[in-house]
Amino acid sequence: MSALPVDSLKSLADLHPKPSHLTFQYGTAGFRTLGSVLDSVMFRVGVLAGLRSKKLDGKTIGVMVTASHNPEPDNGVKLVDPRGEMLENAWEVHATTLANAPTTDAFVEALSAFVKALKIDLSKPARVVYARDTRPSGPALVSALEDGIKAIGAEGRDAGVTTTPVLHYLVRAINTKGTPEEYGEDSEEGYLNKLTAAFKKLVAGKPASPPLIVDCANGVGAKIAAKLSESLGDTLRLIPVNTATTTPEALNNSCGADYVKTSQKLPPSLASQLKAGQRACSLDGDADRLIYYYLDDRSKFHMLDGDKIAALVAAFVVDLTKAAGLESQIKVGIVQTAYANGGSTKYLSERLPVKCVPTGVKHLHHAAEKYDVGVYFEANGHGTVLFSPESLKTLSSHQPSTPAQSTALNYLVQLTNVINQTVGDGLSDMLLVEVVLAHKAYSGEEWDSLYVDLPNRLVKVVVANRNIFKTEDAERRLVSPPGLQTKIDELVRRYNGGRTFVRPSGTEDVVRVYAEAIVRSQADELAFRIAGLVYDETGGDPARRPVEFL
Ligand code: 16G
Ligand code: MG
Numbered sequence: 001m002s003a004l005p006v007d008s009l010k011s012l013a014d015l016h017p018k019p020s021h022l023t024f025q026y027g028t029a030g031f032r033t034l035g036s037v038l039d040s041v042m043f044r045v046g047v048l049a050g051l052r053s054k055k056l057d058g059k060t061i062g063v064m065v066t067a068s069h070n071p072e073p074d075n076g077v078k079l080v081d082p083r084g085e086m087l088e089n090a091w092e093v094h095a096t097t098l099a100n101a102p103t104t105d106a107f108v109e110a111l112s113a114f115v116k117a118l119k120i121d122l123s124k125p126a127r128v129v130y131a132r133d134t135r136p137s138g139p140a141l142v143s144a145l146e147d148g149i150k151a152i153g154a155e156g157r158d159a160g161v162t163t164t165p166v167l168h169y170l171v172r173a174i175n176t177k178g179t180p181e182e183y184g185e186d187s188e189e190g191y192l193n194k195l196t197a198a199f200k201k202l203v204a205g206k207p208a209s210p211p212l213i214v215d216c217a218n219g220v221g222a223k224i225a226a227k228l229s230e231s232l233g234d235t236l237r238l239i240p241v242n243t244a245t246t247t248p249e250a251l252n253n254s255c256g257a258d259y260v261k262t263s264q265k266l267p268p269s270l271a272s273q274l275k276a277g278q279r280a281c282s283l284d285g286d287a288d289r290l291i292y293y294y295l296d297d298r299s300k301f302h303m304l305d306g307d308k309i310a311a312l313v314a315a316f317v318v319d320l321t322k323a324a325g326l327e328s329q330i331k332v333g334i335v336q337t338a339y340a341n342g343g344s345t346k347y348l349s350e351r352l353p354v355k356c357v358p359t360g361v362k363h364l365h366h367a368a369e370k371y372d373v374g375v376y377f378e379a380n381g382h383g384t385v386l387f388s389p390e391s392l393k394t395l396s397s398h399q400p401s402t403p404a405q406s407t408a409l410n411y412l413v414q415l416t417n418v419i420n421q422t423v424g425d426g427l428s429d430m431l432l433v434e435v436v437l438a439h440k441a442y443s444g445e446e447w448d449s450l451y452v453d454l455p456n457r458l459v460k461v462v463v464a465n466r467n468i469f470k471t472e473d474a475e476r477r478l479v480s481p482p483g484l485q486t487k488i489d490e491l492v493r494r495y496n497g498g499r500t501f502v503r504p505s506g507t508e509d510v511v512r513v514y515a516e517a518i519v520r521s522q523a524d525e526l527a528f529r530i531a532g533l534v535y536d537e538t539g540g541d542p543a544r545r546p547v548e549f550l
Contacts (some may be wrong), residue, residue: 009111016043016147019037027506035138043148044099048091049149055120057124058124061080062079063130069257075137079095083171084421089362130149133164202439214239214240215269215270216242217257218243222244255282308450310376331353332374333353333371336348339379359378372390373385381429456514468538469481496517498522499517502534
């Protein structure tokens with residue numbers, strides 16, 4: 001076993017000192033805070049990624065520099081494991097420990113202890129592939145990351161400016177190269193070719209969809225959407241809008257999936273473009289979320305969120321498994337979080353198994369892996385469909401007995417290619433939605449009518465200490481502060497069809513309150529009254545309740 005390259009680690013770490021007044025935490029979205037304070041974190045993440053690669057016998061580890069839907073001054077970083085999935089849980093804790101070592105010496109000491117405890121063989125090779133979104137703080141942060149990769153002696157590959165889902169795709173493609181599970185060519189072009197080829201096969205012979213407006217949140221999705229548009233040609237005409245990736249402060253500002261979902265409104269920039277009856281969609285700042293919407297005949301806005309996407313897609317996969325004669329071998333299941341609209345949960349659970357898990361893609365992804373085909377979507381538009389290794393085998397070995405079965409089987413196989421199974425992918429999900437709409441000949445309105453959303457409201461509460469809030473039952477109930485859940489239960493009982501939950505955010509220093517009810521005004525009132533309870537509970541001054549809409 002070779003030793004840690006202490007000299008190179010120390011001299012490079014000295015260039016990236018930790019700000020003494022800050023504590024970092026690897027949360028749901030990796031490390032995420034103001035871009036201006038992340039230099040030391042990036043360096044250390046570079047080192048950690050190298051060690052993770054060594055631990056996994058030289059498999060390539062991914063690092064994505066992004067703060068997704070957050071405002072432009074924020075940035076962040078997350079690690080991607082070899083199959084393109086989120087970093088293993090246990091390592092999140094290690095990442096936090098290493099990021100908080102106060103000095104270079106303390107950092108190197110923590111590294112040695114860590115290498116020893118995890119029995120990492122330092123003589124193994126290490127490979128890291130990394131990318132960033134369009135934020136102005138990105139280049140400097142990537143250069144700190146590169147110092148970390150260099151310091152541990154790992155081989156780095158710069159995937160440049162690209163989306164989070166492309167980076168996840170690349171990690172899986174690199175690690176499966178030359179194996180029977182080869183995921184695709186390990187380049188952005190490989191990704192685009194794979195998606196486009198599958199999409200074209202899936203919609204061959206179907207009437208072309210009307211041109212689709214794609215709101216790119218003024219983020220990196222604009223770049224990939226432009227390339228996708230080119231490779232799709234006339235198969236699906238895309239109209240990318242909000243593509244101002246270099247305009248200061250434009251990123252995620254009054255546009256993008258998060259804006260649409262939380263404000264339940266059309267991005268103002270689309271108001272003059274979107275016509276009655278037409279549908280459009282929004283990506284978020286790193287293009288791993290997707291929200292659809294349309295204006296009805298009276299130009300009223302209707303949102304088709306992650307729950308609606310799950311309902312649409314799951315029904316389609318079920319139809320195809322039936323048509324292919326695989327109904328008994330390939331079972332479809334759904335994974336949601338507490339944020340799923342009650343209307344969707346009722347509709348879906350009357351048809352399919354539905355599981356509720358805590359917020360965050362890693363929870364959904366793992367639960368979805370337990371089904372033959374797991375459809376997971378967060379209401380916020382982040383999600384995908386996973387085909388288990390067994391169902392992939394079934395698809396490749398199944399002998400269809402009729403031409404109709406054979407057609408359905410081919411569609412299923414192509415679905416596995418159009419879907420980015422490593423992580424939620426706004427653009428891949430968009431193609432998936434368009435496939436289903438083309439097959440069903442659905443308009444946005446027909447899709448929307450699968451079930452009716454209950455009016456709901458999301459509010460955030462700024463509290464002194466969100467860490468006192470602890471939940472159970474997939475975040476649907478509070479166990480701490482003691483007694484608060486009982487008060488919530490008492491209140492919610494007074495609202496017709498009322499449902500509410502309170503959870504600490506994993507990405508911001510706030511507590512979130514969700515409420516729904518049969519009537520809009522009641523959903524709003526319930527959310528604010530619960531938010532009031534939460535605030536009072538934390539000992540704040542009731543006259544200055546800092547409650548705001550999210
Ligand atoms: C992150 C998560 C997203 C989740 C959100 C919740 C990933 C890749 N992203 O963006 O899934 O919905 O956090 O944020 O896991 P919150 O804890 O602040 O409500
Ligand atoms: Mg995102």
